[in-house]
Amino acid sequence: MSAVTTHPQESPATVNALEVRGLVKHYPGVKALDGVDLVVKQNEVLGLAGENGAGKSTLLKALVGLVRPDAGEIWVRGEKVRLRSVVDAADHGIGMVFQEQSLVPNLTAAENIVLGSEGAGVRRGVYRWDTMRRLAQEQLDKIGSHIDPLARTDSLSFAERQMVEIAKVLRIEERTSHPPVIILDEPTSVLESAEIETLFTQVRRLREFASVVFVSHRLDEVLDVCDRVSVLRGGQSVGEVPTAGAEPADLHRMMIGSTGSDDHYHDGLAERSDEPARPRLVVKNLSGRTFRDVDLEVHAGEIVGIVGVHGSGREDVCRALFGAEPTLAGEVTLDGEKLDLSGTRGAVASGVGYVPAERKIEGMVGPMSVADNMMLTKQKARCTGPMVVPKKQATLVDTWIERLSIRTPHRGTQIGRLSGGNQQKVVLARWLVAGDIRLLLLDHPTRGLDIGARSEVYRLMRELANSGVATVLLADSLEEAIGMSDRIIVMNDGRATKEVSCPSGGKPTPLDLVKEMV
Amino acid sequence: MSTPVIADPVANPAAEPAVVTGAPTAAQRVTSFMPVIALVALLAALTIADPDFLTQRSLTAAVRTSAPLVVLAAGATLVVLCGGIDLSIAALCSLSTVFFAMWLPDLGGLTILAVVAAAGAIGAVQGIAHVVLRIPSFVVTLGGMSIFSAIALVISDAGPIRVIDRDATAWLNLYVAGYVPMSFFVAVLVVAVVSLVIKLTPLESFVRATGYSESAARLAGTPVDAVKVAAFTVSGACAGLAAVMLASRNFSGSPTMADNLLLPAVAAIVVGGTAITGGHGSLWRSLTGALVVTLLRVGLPIVGVPSAWEQILYGAIIVAAVALTLDRSKVLIIK
Incomplete structure (x- = not known):
């Protein structure tokens, strides 16, 4: 990165639109950004690639003033800036199209485009519709969109709404005399392939008068639309490559890094045995609101990963198997018995456990104690008759605190005061205390955990599998799915489209799976 | 499992701090006793304003007045702990007084049980409407409040019904140990029994989990709907x-x-x-709260506060009391 050492003021022609130097951001227990460098040149499309947890989102948030970095600098066109809010970022010409759309659905496209910066669109507190329409039309014209500015936002398709978002972001041009920097966060994740082509046309059009940062999980897209790609791993910049001539596999290698010989996923622990004649979990033609005709079999002691892009429906399948998401058709049996999926109580009684992805909201009850959280589900284990027996509870909880090496001062400590990894172990222990667990559904069990805590969760998963528990895993990354699973099911648009065998020593590469996912 | 491959979890203790923050501070401990402190302070203030206030007679009168309020507040506390609100309690109570007066001639001594059971059943219907139809408890009980008031007016011909047979409830006007009015004793007994049942059974974690985070409680497989219906039933009873x-x-x-x-x-x-957001609290706290509220209503006129000022002082003291008693470390969102 030679730009760091040059003096931008002296050669305005080569001034970088945006430059990030040594950005650091810590969260309790996690280093989200650990010295990130990034250069966005004038009129280029820069791709940003990295696994989940690599720090992409934090970096983007820092660029639009939603996150304040602990250390490091952000330079805009050769000028060091401090971004305190989205408005601050807009004043410096930086705008973002959010992954979750941020439009107000019951307003018109025009209202959404001018919202927050109405300017001449409002006189004496009253909307001037003709002016607003003109202002909005100007923005839509910039991207050559034919959307009616007076159409209600919720009557537009997802792709159209995205165009409105881009038009809205382009209003920052009015705040600065310089070409803007537009950040697109996972813009293609919910689009059809034809819509993706339209989006790419827009991105190339944007490049004429702006710089673009393009974030996507789909590496072929990144290579297709970007001029350069910068790769993040574990909160650090690991390098950048020009896209000309690069292969998705090259990017992937950079994103994962050398896995090395340390057995991160405790593969050595995996025990292979002859599969029992009858599978433990049998799912036949399961259909719900977002998935259809899903077939799935999981044997005792087996870990089966389900992979798929956003919108593949895998999360809903997982919740449906726990009775937390309605099913429309299909049959699920556990050890040959039909599973009652009308609510979560039936699944729990049959020995099914579920670890939700949103640990802090759905997994644990923050203000309650470690003991209460651990015993929440299997109340019988701490009771005699209808009464809770404190001694019984203390013995049981302390045993599991020790077995899972949960670091807590006391079983009575509020779970919200523990670190993420220890919280997750308590949530896992909830399903183990009664010793009746048969099927464990893990929805992103390592989300937000640092490497040490992840490793402990992986080890626990192995031990549970070895004790005969059947596991369905929705992994946080493809590498995790491959590292932990014995078999992987690929889901696409709500259907299970492919099954990939994933035995120890014969693991597929992430790229093999990506091919099946899109 | 002693395979060398296993990462020893204790090997990297610096990886993450075990506990983010420490034990409750002294200030937090004081806060949890604040309602009692407020009650004592109020009693002291009233006594200073009028030394005659602290007599057995006026205290007995005050606690007897407080009994219905204690019972009402204790029942509704369960619904609040589950994260809901029951606005229908007062209207249901009015309707129940009509039931009582109308049924007494026929049922005699059994009237008390019949009224409590009927009110409990009505509470249960509201609870079922709330969980089955997925209507916010605020709305269900707001509607209930209106409906119960109207039913009471219709069946009573919009006027009071005299209670002629006074023997059935004569025991409520007795005194326990000579000084404690029976109605207040019953109120405390209700609080004690319900609190004890909750404390000694898994109900406590069900109620608190439901109140703090209903989605987490549901995904942990706790009987959220049954607990809520039970809370509304007790509130009605x-x-x-x-x-x-x-x-x-x-x-x-x-x-x-x-x-x-x-x-x-x-x-x-x-x-x-x-x-009020659910999860944190107890019936004992509401007992204390009901005593504070009653002392304000009974005590302010006694010490000679003009009735117009009474309401202002009453409102100000309640806001101040909540400002002091609310344990903000336990309540994540103030709404």
């Missing part, structure tokens, strides 16, 4: 018991008898320090 106390004291049932108790009951709950 408590309204019925409060009605028995009111009707036996006034020797009549009336379709508006308890209507002015709704806001004092809600005030008692929040002054006691139960979080």
Whole structure:
């Protein structure tokens, strides 16, 4: 990165639109950004690639003033800036199209485009519709969109709404005399392939008068639309490559890094045995609101990963198997018995456990104690008759605190005061205390955990599998799915489209799976 | 499992701090006793203003007045702990006084049980409407409040019904140990029994988990819906018991008898320090809160506060009491 050492003021022609130097951001227990460098040149499309947890989102948030970095600098066109809010970022010409759309659905496209910066669109507190329409039309014209500015936002398709978002972001041009920097966060994740082509046309059009940062999980897209790609791993910049001539596999290698010989996923622990004649979990033609005709079999002691892009429906399948998401058709049996999926109580009684992805909201009850959280589900284990027996509870909880090496001062400590990894172990222990667990559904069990805590969760998963528990895993990354699973099911648009065998020593590469996912 | 491959979890203790923050501070400990401190302070202030206040007679009168409010507030506290609100308690209590006066000639001594059971059943219907139809408890009980008031007016011909047979509830006017009015004793007994049942069984973690985070409670497989219906049932039954106390004291049932108790009951709950957002709190806190509220209503005229100022002072003290008693470390969102 030679730009760091040059003096931008002296050669305005080569001034970088945006430059990030040594950005650091810590969260309790996690280093989200650990010295990130990034250069966005004038009129280029820069791709940003990295696994989940690599720090992409934090970096983007820092660029639009939603996150304040602990250390490091952000330079805009050769000028060091401090971004305190989205408005601050807009004043410096930086705008973002959010992954979750941020439009107000019951307003018109025009209202959404001018919202927050109405300017001449409002006189004496009253909307001037003709002016607003003109202002909005100007923005839509910039991207050559034919959307009616007076159409209600919720009557537009997802792709159209995205165009409105881009038009809205382009209003920052009015705040600065310089070409803007537009950040697109996972813009293609919910689009059809034809819509993706339209989006790419827009991105190339944007490049004429702006710089673009393009974030996507789909590496072929990144290579297709970007001029350069910068790769993040574990909160650090690991390098950048020009896209000309690069292969998705090259990017992937950079994103994962050398896995090395340390057995991160405790593969050595995996025990292979002859599969029992009858599978433990049998799912036949399961259909719900977002998935259809899903077939799935999981044997005792087996870990089966389900992979798929956003919108593949895998999360809903997982919740449906726990009775937390309605099913429309299909049959699920556990050890040959039909599973009652009308609510979560039936699944729990049959020995099914579920670890939700949103640990802090759905997994644990923050203000309650470690003991209460651990015993929440299997109340019988701490009771005699209808009464809770404190001694019984203390013995049981302390045993599991020790077995899972949960670091807590006391079983009575509020779970919200523990670190993420220890919280997750308590949530896992909830399903183990009664010793009746048969099927464990893990929805992103390592989300937000640092490497040490992840490793402990992986080890626990192995031990549970070895004790005969059947596991369905929705992994946080493809590498995790491959590292932990014995078999992987690929889901696409709500259907299970492919099954990939994933035995120890014969693991597929992430790229093999990506091919099946899109 | 002693394979060398396993990463020893203790090997990297610096990886993440075990505990982010420490034990409760001294200030937090004081906060949890704040409702009691507020009660004592109020009693002291009233005594200083009028030394005659601290007599057995006026205290006995005060706690007897507080009994229906204690029962109402205690029942509704359960619903609040589950994260809901029951606005129908006062209207249901009024309706129950009408039931009591109308049924007494036929049922005699069994009337008390019948009224409590009927009110409990009505509470259960509201709870079922709330969980099955997925209507916010605020709306269900707001509608209930209106419906129960109207039913009470219709069946009573919009006027008070005299209670002629006074023997059935004569025991409520007795004194326990010579000084404690029986109605207050019953109120404390209700609080104690319900609290004990919750404390000694898994109900406590069910109720608190439901109140703090309903989605987490549901995904942990706890019987969220049953717990909520039970809370509304107890809340209704408590309204019925409060009605028995009111009707036996006034020797009549009336379709508006308890209507002015709704806001004092809600005030008692929040002054006691139960979080209106659910999860944190207890019935004992509401008992304390109800005593504070009653002392204000009874005590302010006694010490000679003009009635216009009474309401201002009453409002100001309640807001101040909540400001002092709310344990903000336990309540994540103030709404």
